[in-house]
Amino acid sequence: MDFIIGHYNYWIAIFLMMIGFYTVISRGNLVKKIIGLNIFQVSVFLLYISMSTVKGGAAPIITAGVKLYSNPLPHVLILTAIVVGVATTALGLALVVRIKEAYGTIEEDEIHQQDHSL
Amino acid sequence: MIDIFITVILLAFLAITAVSIVRMTNLFAIIMLFGIFSFLSAAIFVVMDAVDVAFTEAAVGAGISTVLMLATIALTRDHHEKASTSHRPWLPLAVVIVTGAALVYGTLDIPWFGDPEAPAQMHVAPYYIERSVPETGVPNVVTAVLASYRGFDTLGEVIVVFTAGIAVMLLIGGRRRKSNARSNEGEEDDK
16 A cells, blocks of 8 residues: 555656657647647656655745755756746647648648648 | 545546546637646645645646637637547557556656655755755745756746747747738738
8 A cells, every 4th residue: 555655646647648648649639739748748747746745844945843845956847847838838839820821720630631741 | 644645636636637638529628628637736736845836837837828728729710629530549559558567667666755765855955955045045945946046047948938939929920910011012012
């Protein structure tokens, strides 16, 4: 039981990562692919934050009387990653809008048909 | 004990939301579910003591991402995912299961969740926790590291966001101005 609780966060993170990965490689709709990438991204955040947690620790804000804090460093890395992630999502969605204007569709199959590339 | 129980339940909700996102075909519903997904992950970050990450995820991940996606489906006027014909589901599924199994095998030797003796907790983290108040005067260690010790990294982050902003403007904003300019030229020719 302790073994399962000790690894449960990592397994859920891997499960979410694989769901995101599956969405990216198996779905043809470009908006859904970007949502898949975002799910993948959240799973990485979850993995890092799980590693920073200390059992019985407090949030890393220095307060009198608190001895044990969670690790602040992964929090900093993930704060940066969230903001950069939104910037890349915005860029991806702008590309989707542009593809819709050029091809009239956001389905990967129809884009390949128009290009005769498959 | 109670926080582990809450984490377990919330993570299960997160997994269920992700599965329903994959199975849905209505893009509007998918985007709303993605907003729920982001808020759930923010709640999990609060339970795991990452309060700064939680409010960034709630504001930026759940707020701005959802608005951007809604704007995209409003601009593309495409609200339904078409059932794909050429893709076979078994090949991606096999790839995903093999990759997932390899990753789960990898988790068997990493330190357990919440282990205070894990290598990640022993190296530089105690330094920041002990020195941030005397050196920077900021009680929130995350802010002290982000804005003071690692200020240059944050500057790099701003450059990335700025570059992405310029790229979005070039992709969407610039073209509209050009088409306006073209129609203006046309009007001038008519005169």
